[in-house]
Amino acid sequence: MALSEFDLIRRYFTSFQQGPAVVTGIGDDCAELALSPGHTLFTSIDTMVEGVHFPKNPDVNGLGWRVLAAAVSDLGACGAKPLGFCLALTLPEADERWLSDFAEGLAEASQHFSIPLVGGDTTRGPLCLSVQVFGEAPAGKALLRSGAKVGDDLWVTGTLGDARAALDVLEKKNPAGSERHFLQQYYRAEPPLSFAVGLQGVASSAIDLSDGLAADLGHILQASKVGAELDLESLPLSDALMSSYSAEQAQYYALTGGDDYQLCFSASVEQRELISDLARTEKLRCTRVGTITGSGELAVKRGSIDVDLNAYKNKGYQHFS
Ligand SMILES: Nc1ncnc2c1ncn2[C@@H]1O[C@H](COP(=O)(O)OP(=O)(O)O)[C@@H](O)[C@H]1O
Ligand SMILES: Cc1ncc(C[n+]2csc(CCOP(=O)(O)OP(=O)(O)O)c2C)c(N)n1
Ligand SMILES: [Mg+2]
Incomplete structure (x- = not known):
């Protein structure tokens, strides 16, 4: 019945x-x-x-x-x-x-x-x-999108881009070898919750990465009325991503792919040691990927070379577009 x-x-x-x-x-x-x-x-x-x-x-x-x-x-x-x-x-x-x-x-x-x-x-x-x-x-201790200050470091947790690679697996477009790893990252996303609680009073702003780093970081920049400089070569990539794609494609997935459910946050330079200690305690990878600037815009570089974000056909996930 x-x-x-x-x-x-x-x-x-x-x-x-x-x-x-x-x-x-x-x-x-x-x-x-x-x-x-x-x-x-x-x-x-x-x-x-x-x-x-x-x-x-x-x-x-x-x-x-x-x-x-x-x-x-x-x-x-x-x-x-x-x-x-x-x-x-x-x-x-x-x-x-x-x-x-x-x-x-x-x-x-x-x-x-x-x-x-x-x-x-x-x-x-x-x-x-x-x-x-x-x-x-x-009260008053939460991490908001609006507190980033010029000169702050920009950090991300975990690795980025694997969940985007999982979409290739689901569409049977991926080079063979790391399917299980990518699907695991997609279905078993692990947002770093206790690490985030530890960032209270340490980070100046934070956002979770659902739509993709470029798009979600954009929300921090808008809410904080600042800009940022981001180095593609510093983005944390898994071995699986690096061995399945060209460096450029892997960086593109990390920057725009979405579905990572990791954290992007800003913090003053004085907090570096504390953040690294906290990440070690939580057994979490935590990587400095750039700096908050006063430009009001996101500037992306690959090492010392400027990258034009407008050349990318996808800059992050958006419904209705
Ligand atoms: N239909 C809605 N009505 C009211 N608020 C909404 C609606 N959709 C989204 N929001 C709000 O807009 C903001 C941005 O939403 P969203 O991009 O979905 O955030 P997130 O990526 O954190 O889930 C959030 O504060 C959310 O609560
Ligand atoms: C089958 C499939 N196709 C495409 C995607 C990619 N995708 C869909 S929604 C989305 C962004 C996150 O969804 P959204 O509703 O914007 O969540 P929020 O930002 O509100 O947390 C991404 C990357 C996916 N996860 N699964
Ligand atoms: Mg939402």
């Missing part, structure tokens, strides 16, 4: 591990979350649509992880600690195999990022997934 809406919720979504902030979780009209004294609430929502954010016939377990990782990445960008999330799930049918794989990947991410599922909504329709996250940070 087909699963009813409430059977489905009970079977797949009520056994998630809960957290210390959850006063009332799944099952009532609202979830109730407790904030720590002196903290403020941070919230953000992201939607994933089949054919836009993930392929038709995806790795469904990976999709469960990725939809939460992408949403929780925005809490990291603010240096906020996760409290809970809601899942709005629109499904064409109640396919038990699909639901079980999806709920398993989602539960793994929920545990990994210490963010409990506290509520949601389940409807029938074209496949679409939305996750709203809630987090907290001490």
